[in-house]
Amino acid sequence: MARVVALTGGSGFIGGQIARMLVAQGCTVRALSRTQSGCKHGIEWVQGTLESPRALAELTAGANVVVHCAGAVRGRNVQSFHEANVEGSRRVMEAARKSGTCERFLHMSSLAARYPELSWYAKSKFDAEQQVISAAGDIKVGIFRPTAVYGPGDRELQPLFSWLLRGFLLRLGSAESRLSFVHVYDLVAAVLQWINSPIAKPATYEISDGTLGGYSWKDLAKIGADIRAAQVRQIAVSVVLLRLIARANLALSYVFRRPPMLTSSKVNELIHCDWTCSNRDITRAIGWVPRITLRRALQDRLF
Numbered sequence: 001m002a003r004v005v006a007l008t009g010g011s012g013f014i015g016g017q018i019a020r021m022l023v024a025q026g027c028t029v030r031a032l033s034r035t036q037s038g039c040k041h042g043i044e045w046v047q048g049t050l051e052s053p054r055a056l057a058e059l060t061a062g063a064n065v066v067v068h069c070a071g072a073v074r075g076r077n078v079q080s081f082h083e084a085n086v087e088g089s090r091r092v093m094e095a096a097r098k099s100g101t102c103e104r105f106l107h108m109s110s111l112a113a114r115y116p117e118l119s120w121y122a123k124s125k126f127d128a129e130q131q132v133i134s135a136a137g138d139i140k141v142g143i144f145r146p147t148a149v150y151g152p153g154d155r156e157l158q159p160l161f162s163w164l165l166r167g168f169l170l171r172l173g174s175a176e177s178r179l180s181f182v183h184v185y186d187l188v189a190a191v192l193q194w195i196n197s198p199i200a201k202p203a204t205y206e207i208s209d210g211t212l213g214g215y216s217w218k219d220l221a222k223i224g225a226d227i228r229a230a231q232v233r234q235i236a237v238s239v240v241l242l243r244l245i246a247r248a249n250l251a252l253s254y255v256f257r258r259p260p261m262l263t264s265s266k267v268n269e270l271i272h273c274d275w276t277c278s279n280r281d282i283t284r285a286i287g288w289v290p291r292i293t294l295r296r297a298l299q300d301r302l303f
């Protein structure tokens with residue numbers, strides 16, 4: 001087991017779960033945060049941002065593993081995603097190399113990186129992967145491309161699933177679209193397994209809950225209906241309406257001074273017709289298999 005793990009994104013949904021798991025496994029966890037400092041819940045917080053080489057040097061000093069999970073998932077334009085995701089990742093890798101102790105670097109990318117042309121976010125995640133790989137030197141890099149992640153602490157998919165269990169499914173995009181999901185506990189288990197695996201060949205892994213062919217909207221409605229033992233009504237949200245909401249949301253983001261989640265660029269991701277993927281490569285490489293299907297998670301309210 002790694003002795004010292006440097007973690008970015010530890011204050012976020014996925015990074016928070018990774019931090020808790022690493023502490024529970026007995027690792028020394030040093031985590032970057034824009035707001036926290038000191039030692040809390042067994043985590044040593046380093047205050048700073050992805051833009052600060054000084055904070056990143058402090059974060060990575062003496063670490064033998066770096067898990068880079070910070071990233072912008074909301075933004076107004078291509079530059080804001082580029083700065084946080086591409087430049088930010090480059091700086092974290094640079095700090096890891098300068099530390100002289102880092103042997104492994106796990107980069108949390110996204111399945112969206114498979115389609116860089118789709119959105120600002122997708123392009124930034126793809127470009128970040130290239131940056132990390134090209135700057136790695138002797139450090140062994142693992143790139144995780146999870147599909148949509150859900151579970152305790154998530155705010156993006158939670159409303160969709162809550163409404164589904166109340167009998168309403170808001171359908172975005174075509175009825176024929178294929179979706180996929182992965183529970184955060186399974187993703188975190190994959191992170192731990194990768195850190196502990198003897199092989200560390202640089203590789204990129206797509207990650208989902210393993211449901212072959214993913215889920216159609218009809219499948220989601222059926223899961224919801226089975227759990228409720230009552231009907232689920234599908235409500236199709238037209239792309240035109242989605243784009244109008246995205247425009248309004250962008251305008252409001254200036255008023256409330258918060259980066260928007262829904263933009264016209266994001267709509268392209270939401271209506272993309274095929275978000276399925278295969279765990280074959282990661283299972284072969286480190287033996288990880290997901291344990292939690294969406295049906296089980298919804299049944300047991302694991303979200």
Ligand SMILES: NC(=O)c1ccc[n+]([C@@H]2O[C@H](COP(=O)([O-])OP(=O)(O)OC[C@H]3O[C@@H](n4cnc5c(N)ncnc54)[C@H](OP(=O)(O)O)[C@@H]3O)[C@@H](O)[C@H]2O)c1
Pocket residue numbers: 008009010011012013014015032033034035048049050051069070071072073084088108109110111145146147148149150
């Ligand atoms: N959630 C998903 O479905 C999903 C799917 C595939 C891939 N991913 C990837 O997984 C990673 C984590 O996503 P998440 O869902 O956990 O998002 P999240 O809850 O929004 O967390 C993002 C984290 O990144 C940190 N961060 C962002 N910009 C930063 C900066 N400039 N300097 C320092 N820290 C910064 C945030 O810090 P603050 O707390 O200070 O804001 C937060 O800790 C991202 O790289 C995302 O692209 C997520």
